[in-house]
């Protein structure tokens with residue numbers, strides 16, 4: 389790394405508002421309790437950030453958390469859709485409230501409804517200033533400072549206009565608005581390598597530090613960058629556009645590369661000239677450039693020879709045998725095995741939803757994984773969310789056989805979905821991995837690939853901005869220069885401005901206990917916080 393990493397341990401956080409970027413990009417599911425609530429399906433990423441949250445609070449800081457969830461912007465129309473049940477943050481705030489025993493409050497989002505006369509470039513995202521204009525944010529910050537709540541949890545940062553457009557005016561405005569909420573910025577989101585406003589631009593405007601998880605992940609990253617050989621990398625999943633460009637350098641670094649998921653489908657289409665249902669032409673082009681035409685990839689790639697083709701996109705959720713559902717209900721019987729050796733230009737395939745487990749008996753694959761001394765796994769091999777589990781479970785078993793041997797490899801799993809599926813499909817191996825000092829579970833998978841691509845973690849913008857290479861004085865001056873949220877911006881009229889001044893001085897005092905209070909928190913200074921922040925039901 390070029391400069392020294394500024395660490396959260398090195399800063400006095402007493403009474404400071406600490407803006408914390410976490411990677412709580414988790415999948416939401418309906419609660420099994422039948423209470424209609426959305427809950428987190430796997431809390432690994434949230435749990436991993438708890439030491440940093442504890443450290444902030446223990447050191448006297450007052451946290452405001454922000455994360456992205458999912459990719460809510462439509463690839464084609466570029467519009468953002470906001471779906472609290474799918475990519476909202478309330479379920480996470482509720483989880484933290486229960487876990488830490490204090491309230492994590494979230495500002496209520498008012499979506500833009502009137503689209504009439506909208507500019508074409510308007511992406512439908514929300515403005516952060518709305519929470520200041522109606523006084524919500526001032527009230528919550530006052531509650532936070534007075535320790536009436538334990539933290540604030542912002543809505544999904546990808547719902548905000550400008551989050552992914554740091555270099556433009558809307559991005560700069562969002563960065564200023566984020567920075568103006570806080571005294572210090574902490575980045576604990578190792579998994580969120582993309583230099584967006586909440587991971588990069590805001591860090592330039594505040595004194596900024598690496599959280600404990602970020603530090604732990606960066607340490608583990610060094611072991612991947614200096615692998616014990618032979619080094620096998622297995623990369624799969626669906627994020628073709630952000631992962632595929634890293635694979636040339638991953639191939640240069642490793643001794644064998646194995647692909648799966650949509651990335652492998654795109655590769656097969658490009659290499660053998662076949663059409664596979666559901667695979668975007670754009671992804672095939674990317675595969676042609678970054679995989680098929682790349683000598684390094686050609687040299688190292690070991691093709692998995694057999695795949696699972698299905699007429700339907702849905703599987704039944706069992707672990708099939710040779711691509712066949714073991715219980716064979718009629719509707720899932722339309723599944724067959726496809727062999728790569730039979731792929732000919734012009735062939736048309738239906739959905740290829742998985743890698744068949746028989747592929748893991750292929751001699752080259754067995755030999756590579758069995759003898760590996762370092763294995764990197766960012767790999768959900770099939771469409772697991774639709775019930776195609778065979779390829780992912782088969783891979784876990786193959787790796788388990790290595791780690792169970794007398795000379796086991798260092799194994800690095802990374803990726804939100806990779807870890808979630810590892811835990812749910814191979815719980816025994818997952819528990820072993822948690823205990824095994826030779827195995828490390830990264831919260832992010834794309835980041836690990838990106839660091840391999842650029843050669844060192846310090847070259848990622850989101851890490852570089854946390855090092856002392858960046859001039860702190862300049863950064864803070866920058867913030868003052870650009871600080872634009874004056875009272876006039878925050879409040880529409882003079883009266884409100886006067887009313888709200890108190891909040892900014894933190895003079896909201898809890899006066900009377902009103903357990904049944906139904907008033908909006910902004911208009912009420914009673915102490916019944918459970919009524920005002922009622923675990924944010926969906």
Ligand SMILES: Nc1ncnc2c1ncn2[C@@H]1O[C@H](COP(=O)(O)OP(=O)(O)O)[C@@H](O)[C@H]1O
Nearest residue numbers: 625626627649770771772773803804805806833
């Ligand atoms: N053949 C396939 N077709 C459609 N989706 C797939 C396929 N293979 C894997 N996936 C999906 O890819 C997702 C994981 O992709 P990605 O986000 O890139 O992984 P990670 O979070 O581990 O980095 C999973 O939800 C899985 O269901």
Ligand SMILES: O=C(OP(=O)(O)O)[C@H](O)COP(=O)(O)O
Nearest residue numbers: 413579580582803804832833834
């Ligand atoms: O899930 C994530 O990465 P991963 O799928 O590579 O593990 C991170 O939250 C980053 O998400 P992004 O790739 O949409 O920026």
